[in-house]
Amino acid sequence: MALSGVEIFKLLPKTNCKKCGHPTCLAFAMKLAQRQASLDSCPDVSEEAKKILGEASAPPVRPITLGAGDKAVKMGEETVLFRHDKKFVNPCALAVEIKDTLSEDEMAKTAEQVANSEIDRVGQKLRVDAIVLTNVSGDAAKLEAAAKTVAAKAPAVPVIINTGDPGAAEAAMKVYAGKKPILYGANASNLDAMANIAKANKAILGIAANGIDELAGLTEKAKALGVEDLVIDSGARKAKDILEHNTLIRRAAVKKNFKPLGFPIINFMQREDSLHEALVAVTGVTKYASILVVSSIEKWKNLALFTLRQNIYTDPQVPMQVEQKVYNIGDPKPESPLFITTNFSLTYFIVSGEIENSKVASRLAVMDCEGLSVLTAWAAGKFTASKIAQFIQESGVEKEIAQKELIIPGYVAILSGAIEDKLPGWKITVGPREANALPAFLKTRVA
Amino acid sequence: MAFTPTKETYSGKVYPVTIGTGDAAVTFGGENVLPFHSFEGATPNSPVIACEIQDVPPADWPENVRKPFEAVSDDPVKWAKYCQDELKAKVIALRLIGTHPDRENRSPEDAAKTVKDVLDAINVPLIILGSNHPEKDSSVLVAAAEAAKDKNCVIGKAQEANYKTIAAAAMANNHKLIAMSELDINLSKQLNILITQMGFEKERLITDPMCSALGYGLEYTYSVMERIRLAALTQNDATMQPPMLGDVGMYVWKVKETQAPEADLPQWGATEERGIAWEAMTAAALLTAGAELLIMRHPKAIEAVQKTIEELI
Ligand code: B12
Ligand code: SF4
Numbered sequence: 001m002a003l004s005g006v007e008i009f010k011l012l013p014k015t016n017c018k019k020c021g022h023p024t025c026l027a028f029a030m031k032l033a034q035r036q037a038s039l040d041s042c043p044d045v046s047e048e049a050k051k052i053l054g055e056a057s058a059p060p061v062r063p064i065t066l067g068a069g070d071k072a073v074k075m076g077e078e079t080v081l082f083r084h085d086k087k088f089v090n091p092c093a094l095a096v097e098i099k100d101t102l103s104e105d106e107m108a109k110t111a112e113q114v115a116n117s118e119i120d121r122v123g124q125k126l127r128v129d130a131i132v133l134t135n136v137s138g139d140a141a142k143l144e145a146a147a148k149t150v151a152a153k154a155p156a157v158p159v160i161i162n163t164g165d166p167g168a169a170e171a172a173m174k175v176y177a178g179k180k181p182i183l184y185g186a187n188a189s190n191l192d193a194m195a196n197i198a199k200a201n202k203a204i205l206g207i208a209a210n211g212i213d214e215l216a217g218l219t220e221k222a223k224a225l226g227v228e229d230l231v232i233d234s235g236a237r238k239a240k241d242i243l244e245h246n247t248l249i250r251r252a253a254v255k256k257n258f259k260p261l262g263f264p265i266i267n268f269m270q271r272e273d274s275l276h277e278a279l280v281a282v283t284g285v286t287k288y289a290s291i292l293v294v295s296s297i298e299k300w301k302n303l304a305l306f307t308l309r310q311n312i313y314t315d316p317q318v319p320m321q322v323e324q325k326v327y328n329i330g331d332p333k334p335e336s337p338l339f340i341t342t343n344f345s346l347t348y349f350i351v352s353g354e355i356e357n358s359k360v361a362s363r364l365a366v367m368d369c370e371g372l373s374v375l376t377a378w379a380a381g382k383f384t385a386s387k388i389a390q391f392i393q394e395s396g397v398e399k400e401i402a403q404k405e406l407i408i409p410g411y412v413a414i415l416s417g418a419i420e421d422k423l424p425g426w427k428i429t430v431g432p433r434e435a436n437a438l439p440a441f442l443k444t445r446v447a
Numbered sequence: 448m449a450f451t452p453t454k455e456t457y458s459g460k461v462y463p464v465t466i467g468t469g470d471a472a473v474t475f476g477g478e479n480v481l482p483f484h485s486f487e488g489a490t491p492n493s494p495v496i497a498c499e500i501q502d503v504p505p506a507d508w509p510e511n512v513r514k515p516f517e518a519v520s521d522d523p524v525k526w527a528k529y530c531q532d533e534l535k536a537k538v539i540a541l542r543l544i545g546t547h548p549d550r551e552n553r554s555p556e557d558a559a560k561t562v563k564d565v566l567d568a569i570n571v572p573l574i575i576l577g578s579n580h581p582e583k584d585s586s587v588l589v590a591a592a593e594a595a596k597d598k599n600c601v602i603g604k605a606q607e608a609n610y611k612t613i614a615a616a617a618m619a620n621n622h623k624l625i626a627m628s629e630l631d632i633n634l635s636k637q638l639n640i641l642i643t644q645m646g647f648e649k650e651r652l653i654t655d656p657m658c659s660a661l662g663y664g665l666e667y668t669y670s671v672m673e674r675i676r677l678a679a680l681t682q683n684d685a686t687m688q689p690p691m692l693g694d695v696g697m698y699v700w701k702v703k704e705t706q707a708p709e710a711d712l713p714q715w716g717a718t719e720e721r722g723i724a725w726e727a728m729t730a731a732a733l734l735t736a737g738a739e740l741l742i743m744r745h746p747k748a749i750e751a752v753q754k755t756i757e758e759l760i
Contacts, residue, residue: 213449216449243483243735248486251452275723276751282732282755286669286732286736298716299715299717300718301724304721304728308732311662311669316666316670350703
């Protein structure tokens with residue numbers, strides 16, 4: 001837990017010199033406690049106070065970046081237990097396991113699938129984020145060869161090398177020099193050697209413990225050995241244990257600022273049955289995992305997991321929104337239809353997607369309603385006849401179109417008369433209620 | 448630094464609710480901790496999944512979820528028996544969708560007869576749902592509640608617009624009642640209060656904060672459920688202590704992801720697996736948020752969620 005105002009005050013110079021812009025050191029301390037001021041504003045604070053305050057104000061879950069370049073994944077930085085309190089910060093990474101006992105072809109195939117897994121959903125690019133390369137063979141040469149195969153097929157994808165054998169680790173790490181991989185598999189018996197390899201290769205060290213107690217002890221030792229970037233695994237594999245351990249770890253970090261457990265969690269979810277695996281992964285997504293390791297990445301499963309992760313990690317205060325403007329779909333001509341909707345991302349992407357499906361070039365006027373859906377915006381008084389009329393007039397779309405006709409969502413049919421009154425010379429047409437009826441609607445218009 | 452787990456003790460508890468009669472009766476709720484937090488308190492009962500059927504053939508269901516019931520879904524009695532005997536459903540949810548004025552517009556008498564016939568054919572507990580037309584539901588559900596008198600069914604859903612008649616019928620005929628409001632913790636609390644003020648026992652209520660599908664507002668349902676559960680446990684708020692319902696199937700099997708052919712959207716993968724996963728993952732997410740009762744459609748989704756519940760308890 002962060003320090004209280006009074007605790008912070010005790011560390012300040014107590015001269016009330018006002019250089020920080022606050023009347024007293026105490027007032028400044030109070031602002032610091034509420035995270036509304038920055039310690040830099042006080043020029044006279046001691047080095048020791050800086051250190052203590054810096055540690056206390058660091059996020060309870062350490063920020064760590066896996067991989068390098070465009071596909072690097074940010075982890076940690078979480079501050080709460082429940083998403084309604086504050087946005088969950090860094091969406092958990094989805095990683096697929098590749099065993100070094102597979103044939104080269106099979107490895108290459110999965111690596112390629114990962115490299116091409118990106119899809120777009122409501123404007124976000126989502127993909128399988130990482131590959132876990134597991135040293136099932138127990139053979140260092142095999143792991144190294146596998147690392148080379150994977151690095152060749154998916155060069156930009158961050159990697160997690162999974163082995164308990166320092167010899168094998170050393171060779172595989174070399175393949176990923178400069179790419180900030182994770183070396184997973186440090187335990188009570190190999191910690192020294194693994195920590196040294198991680199340090200030498202600037203890698204993140206993955207701790208594989210047997211229970212939370214041992215985990216906390218191992219992270220302390222790793223830190224003493226000079227490795228600060230860690231991801232942690234308590235050894236939980238059953239859904240019940242994953243939920244319990246992840247909860248206790250996040251609570252310790254967030255509520256007690258217990259540093260030995262203030263690291264991103266890696267959970268291994270692999271199951272024979274792919275659907276069951278996806279459902280166990282739900283526990284990881286909702287309950288605090290930073291990396292989920294799965295055994296397969298079918299497209300249907302990726303889509304469902306990406307979507308869940310997106311849902312859980314959206315900001316509960318601010319709906320996802322798109323910019324207010326008139327969007328062209330296809331290459332509209334003056335006589336192409338003009339639609340209106342709100343700027344809630346989900347609404348925009350569903351409606352524009354269906355218009356695209358219809359293959360009829362169109363204009364879609366998207367009005368800023370603070371990210372609310374059509375009916376919610378209407379009920380909240382943000383999608384009203386006068387606001388719609390004003391938006392259409394100010395957009396200047398009138399100059400681009402042949403007939404002044406505006407198609408409104410079926411759910412707000414009730415607005416059509418009032419919009420016609422406010423937009424003289426315009427014809428208001430009521431569209432279907434559900435967007436998936438738009439292709440049929442457009443077809444009948446053309447015919 | 449030694450690790451001492453931060454365990455929470457809560458002042459409140461979720462009511463246990465028992466539905467049905469005799470050996471086949473089922474109890475859910477009853478825990479005094481957050482979902483599946485058995486490491487710090489009591490979780491005496493597992494969440495329960497009800498298998499959804501309806502009074503008219505499911506012409507409106509997408510093909511992949513219609514198919515498993517093709518041989519039986521022309522008749523609600525056959526369909527109910529199939530769910531109980533073949534799929535081993537612990538609870539059946541009969542949706543009287545055919546009573547909706549825009550659909551077959553079946554009469555309350557027809558609905559009551561369907562309820563009676565189904566009850567005669569099964570011994571597992573029955574959830575009786577209207578068509579979600581507030582006006583029509585108030586006559587349909589009254590008739591249905593009478594037809595099911597003393598069978599300890601669940602009647603739903605009572606909403607702000609119609610709760611009086613429906614709650615009265617549930618009370619007079621000894622049933623449990625689903626109180627539904629739309630994704631707002633305060634509205635949900637308010638409705639529970641209004642219903643208990645009529646003399647309806649709060650221990651007989653089930654809260655439905657309204658479901659939404661994965662990708663279509665799931666996060667709203669998820670957080671409303673989490674907040675309701677926290678209010679019940681940490682603030683010991685009795686109006687928030689009934690178990691919660693996730694009416695999953697109906698919301699999931701209308702979204703595009705459960706239907707769009709793979710040929711149109713190759714990057715979305717196999718349609719059938721995708722639909723099943725969509726329903727199962729929506730359900731699993733709501734379980735971690737606090738749902739104790741789920742209404743679902745696809746047998747494979749139900750089976751997979753059941754397996755996951757067993758791994759979580
Ligand atoms: C999630 C939700 C919320 C969220 C907001 C989410 C958001 N970003 O908008 C929250 C919790 C904040 C909320 C708040 C409120 N909500 Co609300 N909310 C909903 C809910 C459950 C889903 C809305 C949604 O996301 N829909 C999905 C999007 C994609 O739908 P859509 O934008 O309508 O788009 C579809 C169609 O309209 C069509 N379409 C869209 N654009 C176009 C354009 C054209 C040309 C065409 C042809 C078609 C078309 O295509 C889309 C897909 O088919 C609905 C109930 C429901 N199931 O619909 C209630 C609902 C919309 N809310 C309602 C209300 C009353 C409110 C509140 C006023 C009070 C309250 N109960 O909380 C507040 C107002 C908010 C405020 N700031 O003041 C009512 C509105 C009732 C009415 N008819 O007036 C609803 C219908 C619930 C109800 N039955 O009571 N809400
Ligand atoms: S600048 Fe530093 S010493 Fe001066 S009043 Fe502010 S906190 Fe106190």
